[in-house]
Amino acid sequence: MKDIFTDLYNKVLGFFRQTEKKExxxxxxxxxxxxxxxxxxxxxxxxxxxxxxxxxxxxELLSKYVEMDKEALELxxxxxGNQMALMLSIPVLRAxxxxxxxxxxxxxxxxxxxxxxxxxxxxxxxxxxxSEENETENEEESENEELExxxxxxxxxxxxESENQPSKKKTKTSKK
Amino acid sequence: xxxxxxxxxxxxxxxGDIMSGRVIVITSGKGGVGKTTTNANIGTALAKAGKKxxxxxxDLGLRNLDLxxxxxxxxVYTIVDVVEERCKLKQALVKDxxxxxxxxxxxxxxxxxxxxxxxxxxxxxxxLQKEFDFILVDCPAGIEQGFQNAVAGASEAIVVTTPxxxxxxxxxxxxxxxxxxxxxxxYKLLLNRVRPNMIKSNDMMSVDDxxxxxxxxxxxxxxxxxxxxxxTNKGEPIVNDEKSLAGQAYRNVAKxxxxxxxxxxxxxxxxxxxxxxxxxxxxxxxxxx
Numbered sequence: 171m172k173d174i175f176t177d178l179y180n181k182v183l184g185f186f187r188q189t190e191k192k193e194x195x196x197x198x199x200x201x202x203x204x205x206x207x208x209x210x211x212x213x214x215x216x217x218x219x220x221x222x223x224x225x226x227x228x229x230e231l232l233s234k235y236v237e238m239d240k241e242a243l244e245l246x247x248x249x250x251g252n253q254m255a256l257m258l259s260i261p262v263l264r265a266x267x268x269x270x271x272x273x274x275x276x277x278x279x280x281x282x283x284x285x286x287x288x289x290x291x292x293x294x295x296x297x298x299x300x301s302e303e304n305e306t307e308n309e310e311e312s313e314n315e316e317l318e319x320x321x322x323x324x325x326x327x328x329x330x331e332s333e334n335q336p337s338k339k340k341t342k343t344s345k346k
Numbered sequence: 347x348x349x350x351x352x353x354x355x356x357x358x359x360x361x362g363d364i365m366s367g368r369v370i371v372i373t374s375g376k377g378g379v380g381k382t383t384t385n386a387n388i389g390t391a392l393a394k395a396g397k398k399x400x401x402x403x404x405d406l407g408l409r410n411l412d413l414x415x416x417x418x419x420x421x422v423y424t425i426v427d428v429v430e431e432r433c434k435l436k437q438a439l440v441k442d443x444x445x446x447x448x449x450x451x452x453x454x455x456x457x458x459x460x461x462x463x464x465x466x467x468x469x470x471x472x473x474l475q476k477e478f479d480f481i482l483v484d485c486p487a488g489i490e491q492g493f494q495n496a497v498a499g500a501s502e503a504i505v506v507t508t509p510x511x512x513x514x515x516x517x518x519x520x521x522x523x524x525x526x527x528x529x530x531x532x533y534k535l536l537l538n539r540v541r542p543n544m545i546k547s548n549d550m551m552s553v554d555d556x557x558x559x560x561x562x563x564x565x566x567x568x569x570x571x572x573x574x575x576x577x578t579n580k581g582e583p584i585v586n587d588e589k590s591l592a593g594q595a596y597r598n599v600a601k602x603x604x605x606x607x608x609x610x611x612x613x614x615x616x617x618x619x620x621x622x623x624x625x626x627x628x629x630x631x632x633x634x635x
Binding site for chain 1: 511514515518519522545548549550551552555558559561
C-alpha cells in the first residue's frame with residue numbers, strides 16, 4: 171500500500187519536474203548569466219569587440235605551434251574565489267611536426283628581418299630629407315608603432331603561460 | 347537634548363582616550379537598496395546591545411537618516427556647522443529618543459557634497475573614535491565625491507545590495523573601489539530585500555548566487571518586509587519590533603559585527619498551503635513505516 175502511494179507521488183512529482191525543465195531558462199538563470207557577462211566586461215574593461223580581437227589574435231598566434239579547431243576555441247573569464255582567471259580552451263586536432271613549426275617560425279623571422287631592414291632604409295632616407303612635412307609624418311608613424319607594441323605585450327603575457335600547458339591554457343589576472 | 351548628550355560623552359571620556367571605536371561605512375553604489383535603513387537598524391541594534399554608537403549622515407543635501415530615527419525635529423546643528431566651526435562636534439550630536447547610547451550627526455540639507463572634504467570627515471571620525479564604540483557612516487549613492495568622502499575615515503565597510511541585477515552590478519563596482527583603498531581593511535556584504543518565495547520559484551537570484559558572483563563575505567540576509575515601510579513612517583527602526591523577521595535579521599547583523607557567531611535565519615522554510623499539505627502527506631507516509 172505504501173509503495174503504491176510513494177510511487178504515485180514520485181510519478182506525479184516527476185511529471186511536474188519534467189515539464190519545468192522543458193521550459194525556457196528561469197528568470198534567475200538568465201539574470202545570473204547576464205550579470206556574469208556584464209561584470210566580466212566591467213572588471214576587465216574589455217568590450218565584446220576587444221574580446222573578439224583577442225580571440226582572433228590568439229588563434230593566429232597559437233596556430234603556429236599546434237593545429238587546432240579554430241572554431242571551437244573558447245575564451246572567457248571565470249571567477250575563482252577572489253581571483254579572476256582568463257580561461258582559454260582549445261581542442262587540439264593534431265600535434266605539428268617539429269620541422270613544420272620551425273619552418274613557420276623561420277618564415278616569420280625572415281619576414282621580421284626584412285621589415286626591420288626596410289624600416290632602417292626608410293629612416294635613413296627620411297633623415298636625408300629634413301623638410302617639416304616629413305617630420306609630421308614621422309610622428310604619426312611612431313604613434314602607430316606604440317599601439318602595436320602595447321598589443322604585442324598582451325600577447326606575450328598570455329603565451330608565456332600557455333606554453334606550459336598545451337591543451338588548456340589559463341592566465342590569471344587579479345580582480346580589479 | 348544636546349546638553350544631555352554632551353554629559354554622556356564627558357562621563358565616559360573620563361575612562362581615557364585610549365578607547366578607539368570602529369568606523370564602519372555603509373555603502374551600496376545604487377540608490378534605494380536600503381543603506382539608510384540598514385544604518386538606522388544596525389546602529390539601534392548595537393546601541394541596544396549596550397554599545398556606544400554614533401551615526402554620521404554624509405548624504406549632504408539629501409539627508410534621511412534623521413527621518414528613519416524620528417529625530418528630524420531635534421536637529422540644531424549639522425556636520426557642515428561642525429566643519430565650518432559654528433559649533434563644537436559634541437553640540438551637533440543629536441541623542442536618540444529612547445537610547446542614550448545612540449547619537450546622530452546629521453547632514454546639512456541645504457548644502458551639496460563639496461561642503462565637507464575627505465580630510466574633514468576623517469578628522470571628525472578620529473575625534474568620535476575616542477568617545478564611541480562604533481561610528482556608522484551613511485554613504486550617499488553613487489561613486490563620486492560623496493562616496494569618496496564617506497569612505498575616507500572608515501576602516502571597515504558594509505556593502506548593501508539586493509538580489510537584483512542592477513544592485514549587484516553596482517555593488518561589484520563599489521567592491522572594486524573599496525579594494526583599491528588601503529585604509530579599508532575589510533568589507534562585508536549585506537543582502538537586503540530577499541524574497542524567499544521568488545527565490546524558491548527560480549524567479550530571483552538566490553543568496554548563494556549573489557555571494558558567488560560578488561565573491562564577498564556575507565554579514566546579513568534581510569528578508570523583504572512591509573514592516574520596514576511602517577517603521578519608516580513612524581520614525582522607529584524595525585529592530586525595536588521584537589516580532590519582525592527583518593528586525594531579527596538586523597539584530598543578528600549587529601551581533602555578528604560585535605563578533606558573535608550567529609547562524610543566518612532560515613528564510614527558505616515554506617509556510618504556504620502547498621507546503622503544509624506536502625508536510626502532512628510526508629508525515630502520513632512516514633508513520634506507515
